[in-house]
Amino acid sequence: MIRFEKVNKTYPGQGHAALDNLTVDIEKGEFVFLVGASGSGKSTALRLVLRETRPTAGRVYVAGKEINRLAGWKVPRLRRQIGTVFQDFRLLNNKTVSENVGFALEVIGKPRAQIRKVVPETLELVGLDGKGDRMPDELSGGEQQRVAIARAFVNRPMILIADEPTGNLDPTTSVGIMNLLDRINRTGTTVLMATHDHGIVDQMRKRVIELEHGRVVRDEAQGVYGFQN
Numbered sequence: 097m098i099r100f101e102k103v104n105k106t107y108p109g110q111g112h113a114a115l116d117n118l119t120v121d122i123e124k125g126e127f128v129f130l131v132g133a134s135g136s137g138k139s140t141a142l143r144l145v146l147r148e149t150r151p152t153a154g155r156v157y158v159a160g161k162e163i164n165r166l167a168g169w170k171v172p173r174l175r176r177q178i179g180t181v182f183q184d185f186r187l188l189n190n191k192t193v194s195e196n197v198g199f200a201l202e203v204i205g206k207p208r209a210q211i212r213k214v215v216p217e218t219l220e221l222v223g224l225d226g227k228g229d230r231m232p233d234e235l236s237g238g239e240q241q242r243v244a245i246a247r248a249f250v251n252r253p254m255i256l257i258a259d260e261p262t263g264n265l266d267p268t269t270s271v272g273i274m275n276l277l278d279r280i281n282r283t284g285t286t287v288l289m290a291t292h293d294h295g296i297v298d299q300m301r302k303r304v305i306e307l308e309h310g311r312v313v314r315d316e317a318q319g320v321y322g323f324q325n
């Protein structure tokens with residue numbers, strides 16, 4: 097589903113590579129944690145999958161396509177197939193919960209009737225039944241992250257990318273969010289999550305890929321966080 101093949105990424109003006117000869121294969125339906133100290137290249141790897149940045153050398157494949165070679169006009173279609181969740185939620189604060197989730201469908205031209213059906217279904221799935229008319233600032237951090245996950249998943253993407261999704265949440269709330277990501281993963285969505293959260297990684301026992309200076313130093317099937325930072 098996602099393949100990095102001998103990827104090097106060196107940002108302009110940087111003396112060292114952010115990613116250095118990275119080769120990783122992620123199968124459809126896997127749940128993968130990307131760990132490593134600050135600056136080890138996790139976000140760069142995620143941004144390459146979204147084609148928000150491009151490799152200096154090597155290839156990145158998503159669903160069999162080498163995305164560096166995709167025509168520019170096909171990039172939005174690629175991104176529609178990849179849901180994204182971030183530490184800081186990134187909700188539209190002047191829109192209701194339902195509007196935030198529905199907006200993702202509106203911009204890709206889904207019919208209104210379908211949006212009216214799918215949005216409440218997705219809110220129920222993420223545990224926000226009945227909260228569609230609230231504004232984001234009327235919700236707790238954990239609930240706001242659920243809205244962001246609903247928005248990322250409403251289109252049933254093949255991949256979900258999460259960059260520190262529990263970074264702003266307390267441990268108990270984080271467990272709830274992880275249970276939700278696990279549930280989404282069980283529907284067949286491939287999940288790739290960068291994190292500094294020891295507790296979560298140790299508890300989930302999923303595949304763990306550790307980066308150090310842009311290189312893979314560990315790739316374990318049911319790994320733990322495993323290093324101090």
Ligand SMILES: Nc1ncnc2c1ncn2[C@@H]1O[C@H](COP(=O)(O)OP(=O)(O)OP(=O)(O)O)[C@@H](O)[C@H]1O
Pocket residue numbers: 107108110113114132133134135136137138139140141
């Ligand atoms: N836009 C950019 N321009 C120049 N250098 C960058 C840019 N983005 C990242 N870098 C550099 O690339 C390296 C990897 O950064 P990256 O953000 O991928 O690490 P990370 O593991 O996600 O870190 P963190 O855990 O702090 O988010 C770092 O040395 C960083 O300074």
